[in-house]
Amino acid sequence: MRKTIVKQNRYFDSVFLMLVARRIAAQPGIRDASAVLGTAANRKVLAAMGYGAGDEAFAGAGPNDLVLALEGEPAAVDAVAAEADSWLARGSGAPEGAGSALPEPRTVAEAVARRPDASVAIISVPGQHAAREARAALRAGLHVFLFSSNVSAEDELALKTEAAGRGLIVMGPDCGTAFLGGAGLGFANAVRRGPIGIVGPTGTGMQEFASLVHQAGSGLSSGIGTGSRDLSDAIGGLSTLAGIEALEADPATQVLTVLAKPPGAGAEARLRKRLDRCAKPVVLCLLGTEDRAVGGRVRLASTIDEAARLALEAAGQGWPRSLACDPGELRAAAVAEVGRMRPEQRHIRGLFSGGTLCYQAQAIFRRAGLAVRSNAPLPGMAELPDPHRSLGSTFVDLGAEIFVDGRPHPMIDATLRRKRLDQEGEDPEVAVVLLDFILGAIASPDPVGDLLGAARGAQRAARRRGGHLCLAASVCGTDQDTQGLQTQVRALAEAGVLVFPTAAQAAAFCQEAMLLLAERKEADR
Amino acid sequence: MTMLLGELLQGRPVFVNIGVRAFGDSLRAAGYDVIQVDWSPPAGGDVQLAALLDDLL
Amino acid sequence: MGLKERINEANEQAFRRMVAADPVLVDVAPAAEVIPGLRDHMILHSGPPVTWERMCGAQRGACIGMCLFEGWAADPAEAERLLSTGAIVLEPNHHHAAVGPMAGTITSNMWVWVVENKAFGNCACCRQVESFQQFGDHSKDALALLAQWREVWGPALRAAVRRMGGIPIKPLVARALLMGDEMHNRVVASSSLFANAVAPVLADCGLPKEQVVSTLYYVGNHPFLFLGLSMAAGKAIADPARGVEASTLVTAMARNGTEFGIQVSGLDGEWFTAPAPRIAGLLLPGWKEEDAGLDMGDSAITETVGWGGFAIGGAPGILTFTGGTAAQALNYSRDMRTITAGISPDWLMPALDFTGTGVGIDIRKVVHGNLVPVIDTAIAHREPGHGIIGGGIVRPPMACFTRALARFAEKYRE
Numbered sequence: 001m002r003k004t005i006v007k008q009n010r011y012f013d014s015v016f017l018m019l020v021a022r023r024i025a026a027q028p029g030i031r032d033a034s035a036v037l038g039t040a041a042n043r044k045v046l047a048a049m050g051y052g053a054g055d056e057a058f059a060g061a062g063p064n065d066l067v068l069a070l071e072g073e074p075a076a077v078d079a080v081a082a083e084a085d086s087w088l089a090r091g092s093g094a095p096e097g098a099g100s101a102l103p104e105p106r107t108v109a110e111a112v113a114r115r116p117d118a119s120v121a122i123i124s125v126p127g128q129h130a131a132r133e134a135r136a137a138l139r140a141g142l143h144v145f146l147f148s149s150n151v152s153a154e155d156e157l158a159l160k161t162e163a164a165g166r167g168l169i170v171m172g173p174d175c176g177t178a179f180l181g182g183a184g185l186g187f188a189n190a191v192r193r194g195p196i197g198i199v200g201p202t203g204t205g206m207q208e209f210a211s212l213v214h215q216a217g218s219g220l221s222s223g224i225g226t227g228s229r230d231l232s233d234a235i236g237g238l239s240t241l242a243g244i245e246a247l248e249a250d251p252a253t254q255v256l257t258v259l260a261k262p263p264g265a266g267a268e269a270r271l272r273k274r275l276d277r278c279a280k281p282v283v284l285c286l287l288g289t290e291d292r293a294v295g296g297r298v299r300l301a302s303t304i305d306e307a308a309r310l311a312l313e314a315a316g317q318g319w320p321r322s323l324a325c326d327p328g329e330l331r332a333a334a335v336a337e338v339g340r341m342r343p344e345q346r347h348i349r350g351l352f353s354g355g356t357l358c359y360q361a362q363a364i365f366r367r368a369g370l371a372v373r374s375n376a377p378l379p380g381m382a383e384l385p386d387p388h389r390s391l392g393s394t395f396v397d398l399g400a401e402i403f404v405d406g407r408p409h410p411m412i413d414a415t416l417r418r419k420r421l422d423q424e425g426e427d428p429e430v431a432v433v434l435l436d437f438i439l440g441a442i443a444s445p446d447p448v449g450d451l452l453g454a455a456r457g458a459q460r461a462a463r464r465r466g467g468h469l470c471l472a473a474s475v476c477g478t479d480q481d482t483q484g485l486q487t488q489v490r491a492l493a494e495a496g497v498l499v500f501p502t503a504a505q506a507a508a509f510c511q512e513a514m515l516l517l518a519e520r521k522e523a524d525r
Numbered sequence: 526m527t528m529l530l531g532e533l534l535q536g537r538p539v540f541v542n543i544g545v546r547a548f549g550d551s552l553r554a555a556g557y558d559v560i561q562v563d564w565s566p567p568a569g570g571d572v573q574l575a576a577l578l579d580d581l582l
Numbered sequence: 583m584g585l586k587e588r589i590n591e592a593n594e595q596a597f598r599r600m601v602a603a604d605p606v607l608v609d610v611a612p613a614a615e616v617i618p619g620l621r622d623h624m625i626l627h628s629g630p631p632v633t634w635e636r637m638c639g640a641q642r643g644a645c646i647g648m649c650l651f652e653g654w655a656a657d658p659a660e661a662e663r664l665l666s667t668g669a670i671v672l673e674p675n676h677h678h679a680a681v682g683p684m685a686g687t688i689t690s691n692m693w694v695w696v697v698e699n700k701a702f703g704n705c706a707c708c709r710q711v712e713s714f715q716q717f718g719d720h721s722k723d724a725l726a727l728l729a730q731w732r733e734v735w736g737p738a739l740r741a742a743v744r745r746m747g748g749i750p751i752k753p754l755v756a757r758a759l760l761m762g763d764e765m766h767n768r769v770v771a772s773s774s775l776f777a778n779a780v781a782p783v784l785a786d787c788g789l790p791k792e793q794v795v796s797t798l799y800y801v802g803n804h805p806f807l808f809l810g811l812s813m814a815a816g817k818a819i820a821d822p823a824r825g826v827e828a829s830t831l832v833t834a835m836a837r838n839g840t841e842f843g844i845q846v847s848g849l850d851g852e853w854f855t856a857p858a859p860r861i862a863g864l865l866l867p868g869w870k871e872e873d874a875g876l877d878m879g880d881s882a883i884t885e886t887v888g889w890g891g892f893a894i895g896g897a898p899g900i901l902t903f904t905g906g907t908a909a910q911a912l913n914y915s916r917d918m919r920t921i922t923a924g925i926s927p928d929w930l931m932p933a934l935d936f937t938g939t940g941v942g943i944d945i946r947k948v949v950h951g952n953l954v955p956v957i958d959t960a961i962a963h964r965e966p967g968h969g970i971i972g973g974g975i976v977r978p979p980m981a982c983f984t985r986a987l988a989r990f991a992e993k994y995r996e
Contacts, residue, residue, distance in 0.1 A: 011752065
């Protein structure tokens with residue numbers, strides 16, 4: 001079939017038209033295509049090729065008109081004819097930016113227009129703009145990793161509801177970590193792939209869990225962050241439930257882990273109900289709860305270590321010797337440390353860059369009947385009146401809003417933690433300092449090195465006073481992290497810091513030391 | 526083209542990074558495709574205008 | 583239908599009207615014959631409304647020139663008296679379906695290009711472009727050029743255009759864009775194409791030989807000839823997009839050296855103004871920064887329809903004028919596409935792989951992206967009595983767009 005289409009009053013460069021004709025001719029079902037200006041000479045050539053016979057529009061075309069001449073299968077010819085304007089609007093067909101560096105897109109919509117295969121938006125803009133960007137990302141068809149905090153509960157609920165309607169997930173707000181099919185988002189560690197999946201609102205909690213699973217020789221299928229407020233009654237666990245759904249259906253996941261702080265009552269009920277009917281083995285760790293009851297097929301843990309151990313067990317893996325904890329050894333080490341201290345040394349100061357690790361340490365202390373103050377207190381612990389000043393035994397979450405507003409996170413920049421350590425070192429009543437060090441792609445290139453000077457300074461100050469400052473620490477990470485787990489651990493040990501394989505064990509050691517100090521105080525009366 | 530979460534976990538995500546560049550850089554270093562958005566607050570940071578635009582645009 | 587959808591549909595309609603335009607040069611005529619509402623002792627000027635008191639030096643100089651040209655005053659002092667006592671009515675060109683370059687002054691005996699938009703039947707006029715009177719020079723030499731138009735060139739071109747039955751502007755612009763013009767400050771190619779088209783007809787019109795030769799010489803050697811045509815065409819293209827309810831598209835951008843003003847389709851009749859900005863560019867030898875006047879002229883109608891700064895990616899030659907690079911030019915053209923309703927199917931840029939320029943400036947997108955249009959323009963002197971002193975890039979004040987947006991919200995939001 002031959003067909004001519006005349007576009008009146010359309011002028012195009014002749015070389016451009018040859019490019020268009022060539023692209024059309026490459027279409028299946030098209031045998032020949034020409035695009036020319038309707039000059040008398042051009043029309044004569046086309047007529048000689050058999051086009052335009054009896055076509056009035058063709059006969060009446062002039063030099064300011066465009067003539068498209070097509071030959072091929074009727075369906076193909078009609079398809080091109082129907083879309084003629086769009087063929088002319090595609091430019092010369094060169095991919096955008098070919099040969100010159102394109103400026104970066106300024107909106108998520110522009111970005112998706114350039115890469116229609118984009119699937120996840122990572123959003124870390126200031127909180128007041130975050131909900132708007134997240135909404136735009138959802139509407140562009142992207143899942144959202146929402147690192148930004150200071151997003152209202154109202155906005156969070158609206159976003160997660162809209163996401164559910166679109167088959168998308170919102171991980172956040174205030175979501176620090178996720179592992180999506182092998183990619184580590186936000187603050188994440190280099191962890192091998194494996195059968196263990198995890199979902200939950202804890203950033204550094206997920207990092208610690210993933211690192212332990214890796215150190216045990218196993219790996220992560222995926223880790224779905226949900227944002228810190230997801231399991232509140234206001235939000236009802238929307239992202240947690242979506243994550244559970246996805247991990248249950250994921251062929252790479254054999255075990256599901258949920259790691260969270262205690263949820264709202266309503267959200268917890270929904271969560272447990274959902275987990276009870278899960279087809280795969282489930283480990284539920286609600287930090288700080290003492291619930292030991294066996295919940296049917298759901299295994300319960302109260303620390304991150306325990307959660308990792310139970311998950312590995314469900315996947316048929318053992319808990320390695322390197323991560324094993326001997327309470328006797330902890331006690332002995334505590335005795336040795338306390339023996340070198342002066343009578344006035346009686347407080348512990350925990351300086352945490354990981355919020356979940358601060359929380360877990362408080363939970364461990366509360367179980368042992370030890371009280372600490374904190375700027376992010378566990379229920380039952382007292383609030384620290386001035387976050388910048390420790391009072392008695394204190395665990396500080398240095399990643400809290402008051403410290404990170406307008407500043408980089410302590411996992412990246414140790415300035416605040418260094419100054420705080422100096423401060424604690426000057427206090428003659430401090431007996432123990434508990435530190436966490438978190439590795440990963442975005443973290444400081446040398447978290448331990450950043451603090452060693454202050455650590456040594458604090459030790460020296462205690463010695464000058466005739467006492468001994470006990471420094472206890474754990475390092476969250478793997479040997480595949482750029483900082484290198486063993487390198488960081490070694491640097492700490494060489495500086496006289498007691499290094500424990502997990503944050504929970506470091507807290508457990510401190511618990512022993514503080515109990516000993518309390519006994520000693522009693523004995524002194 | 527929306528990729529469902531299930532497909533995402535099994536496949537290879539393509540990322541759009543809006544905000545702090547470090548998040549995109551680390552993923553790119555790990556071999557993932559990341560498009561960086563050169564983000565700036567709407568309406569040059571004017572909160573009132575941005576709120577107005579939420580109704581119009 | 584929600585407000586956002588209403589706006590998007592209205593913009594789609596306004597955009598389609600601009601794209602469907604078919605501007606044709608149908609006549610060259612004395613302004614009194616063809617400009618609606620133009621009376622004796624009235625001067626039409628470029629930009630938004632302005633009083634004599636607030637008028638900048640160059641525009642005042644141009645007005646003085648018009649008084650002398652029309653014979654309303656015998657000398658500049660008398661002209662100033664007339665102007666300052668309100669004996670002369672001053673109105674914007676845009677209120678009379680007209681546009682003018684720089685000071686843009688049009689009076690009854692000025693000859694103008696007449697362009698009809700055959701798709702909608704509306705007409706728009708633009709006075710001819712020259713380098714003296716429109717910059718505020720009211721000397722005898724400057725006025726003599728205007729007289730040439732009235733006596734020689736205008737009537738000759740009128741005869742030729744009528745003999746040809748009109749000259750379609752679209753094919754000339756489409757060709758010229760592929761030849762490095764951007765239709766605002768670079769119109770060498772389009773001027774040549776136009777001259778080539780009229781030359782044989784001029785020669786065959788039955789006109790006296792001296793008139794033919796003089797006119798041929800004029801059209802063949804005027805690097806800015808076509809600007810008058812592109813401005814009239816721009817106005818003819820944009821006017822049918824006025825008054826579309828709930829549309830946020832810009833239908834005019836115009837300056838008078840005192841203020842920069844925009845008009846918006848869904849807010850027809852209103853001007854949104856802010857102080858005229860400085861132009862960032864290059865000056866001809868002998869002139870300094872402190873000599874420069876502020877942004878002036880109706881020629882931003884070219885950017886309003888997707889030419890000028892919006893097509894500058896295809897005209898890297900213009901950048902020596904503005905001190906920029908070819909990469910910058912391409913980025914300007916790409917950037918402008920992010921603040922418009924759509925992309926032109928007709929105004930293609932070879933340097934951007936034959937993709938189209940952005941058409942239909944959307945005030946929402948301008949404010950949201952904190953990105954005002956790019957306009958490239960000439961620079962006049964602050965004071966009357968001088969010709970062109972330079973050229974460069976100018977950015978409209980964001981205040982024009984934020985004010986328009988606030989007014990739009992007031993009118994259309996619940």
